[in-house]
Amino acid sequence: MRDVYVIGAGQTAFGSFPERGYRELFAEAYAAARDRVDHGLDTDDVDEAVVATLGVGGRQIGLSGPAVTEHVGLHNVPCSRIENACGAGGFAVRQGVQAIKSGMADVVLAGGFEVMTDMSGDTTKYWLGVSGETEWERLTGTTFSGVYAQMASAYLDAYDATPEDLSRVAVKNHANGAKNPKAHLGFECSLEDAVAAPAVADPLNLYHCCPTSDGAAAVLLASEDVVAEYTDERVRVAGVGAASERVGLAERDSYTSISASQEAGKRAYERARIGPDDLDFAEVHDCFAIAELIAYEDLGFCEPGEAPQLLREGVTDPNGDLPVNTSGGLKSKGHPIGATGTGQVVEVFDQLTGNAGDRQLEDPRYGLTHNVGGSGGATAVHIFEQEVAR
Template sequence: MRDVYLVGAGQSPFGAFPDRSYRDLFAEAYRAACDSVDGGLEAEDVDEAVVGTLGVGGRQLGLSGPAVTEHVGLHNVPCSRVENACAAGGFAVRNAVQAIKSGFADVVVAGGYEVMTDLSDDVTKYWLGVSGETEWERLTGTTFSGVYAQMASAYMTEYGATAEDLSRVAVKNHGNGAKNPKAHLDFECSLEDAVDAPTVADPLNLYHCCPTSDGAAVAVLASEDVVDEYTDERIRVAGVGAASERVGLAQRDRYTGISASQVAAETAYERAGVGPDDLDFAEVHDCFAIAELIAYEDLGFCEPGTAPELLREGRTDPDGDLPVNTSGGLKSKGHPIGATGTGQVVEAFDQLTGRAGDRQLEDPRPRYGLTHNVGGSGGASVVHVFEREPEGVAR
């Protein structure tokens, strides 16, 4: 099968935008992605489009993919919508990769969007809750933060982690997000602030939870046959892995890990021919602080129960061994559900091409980056490994 390359990526700001529509946000992300393609991208270049969205709030429930692609001039281009809860955007990228590898397309736009802040708190909780197990979680009153609070309680009980460990996730990611002009919560916080914040669902407090956000993000992928028409710097999609798992917590054997992420990571590493030690950075799904700790272990960054040590030792800081969530993550950058996975890919593209501004990792510039996108509390997961190919490498 053919190699696939990431030739462009862009996003709108993430935040609360009461005066903007989902089409408007998608158009901004699409224009940014087109502008990032060195050789330029025209509508007639695009063979296919895939759009990820949950469809929060009931707007354009049917044909939501074509609703945004026709708005940016992608007429007569086949477009499909992907819904995999919070992993919709990541799976949109995966579907785009599959379309190119299969030979059906040479250039595919993979995007995602969500507008979430124009709803009441009660309605927003409803729409977020549908990503959990319907009968035994949502309809019995369990909120999304409540589900992750159960996971946090189990992890803290089993491994002795503390509320301060959870708060270190917030401190790190807010520090990164403060350098990201597209971040929703673009401010730093102290460890004291993050420890003493009001409780949301014990043991999780306000600083342990990501915001609900509006936003869109778009990635442009191309086959090995045409990549040189669009860029001189090749960013290869080296490996992709995905898996599904039981949707409800009560159906699982353990709360302290997400098997779908473990399988997705193993598959992505195998296909890429690399392992966790080869990575230069990672964007992981930190909808709640506990999710980032669990991700470290699911993705093979450390052994079970040792994730807090990576934070305490600064190993996932921007100057650490493996920087995690240089964008600010969901915690600071924001979490517009359908755009989150594609937004992670935007950060990977920016880091690998040297466009990350004040967040740019140097000495040397990264070669391998990973994105990890989870749906619900682990019902679906997708992992991508990207490689900046050295100059002169031919495959």
């Protein structure tokens, strides 16, 4: 099968934009991605589009893909809408890669968007809750913060970990997000502030939870047969992995790991022919602080129970051996559901092409993205490689 390359990627700022509609946000992200294509890209060059969105607020649930692609001039281009809860963006990228590898397309747009801040808190909780297990979680009043709080409680009971370790995730990611002009919560926080924040769902507090955000992100993919027409940069999609798991937390074998992440990571490593030790950095799904700790272990960065030690020792800091969430992650950068996974790819593309500004790492070769739906019902993992030294 043919290799697939990222030829352009861009996003809007993530945040609260009550005056902006979803079509406008998507158009900005698409334009930003096209601007990153070295040799230019005409709209007629795009063979297929895949758009990720949960449809928060009920806006254009049917045909939401064509609603945004037609708006940017992609007329008569086949467009599919992907909904896999918070993992939709990662699965949109995966479907774009599949279309190119199959030979059905040479250039694919994988994008995502969400508008989440124009509703009341109760309405937003409803739309977030539809991604949880309906009968035994959502209809009994359990929110996602409550579900992840159960995971956090189980983790703290099982391992040498404390609520302060959860706060360390927030401190690190806010420090990274403060250097990201696209971040929703682009400010630093102290460990003292993160520890003392108001409780949301014990043991999780306000600083352990990501914001709900508006925003869009777009990724342009091309086959090995045409990539040279568009760019001299060679950011290859080296590995792709995805898996699903039971949607409800109570139905699973473990509260302290996500089997879909483990399996998706395993498949991505195998296809990329590398292991976790070969990674230079990663963007992982930190909707809640506990999710980042669990991701370290599920993706093989360390053994079970050792994630807090990575944080304490600075391994996942920007100057550590394996920087994680240089963008600020969901915690600081933001979480507009459909755009989250594609936004992770934007950060990886920026890092691998030397365009990450104040967040730029030193000559990275391999970057990983990890995008989770719900509390782990679906996970997509991608590994990207910079093939040409700058």
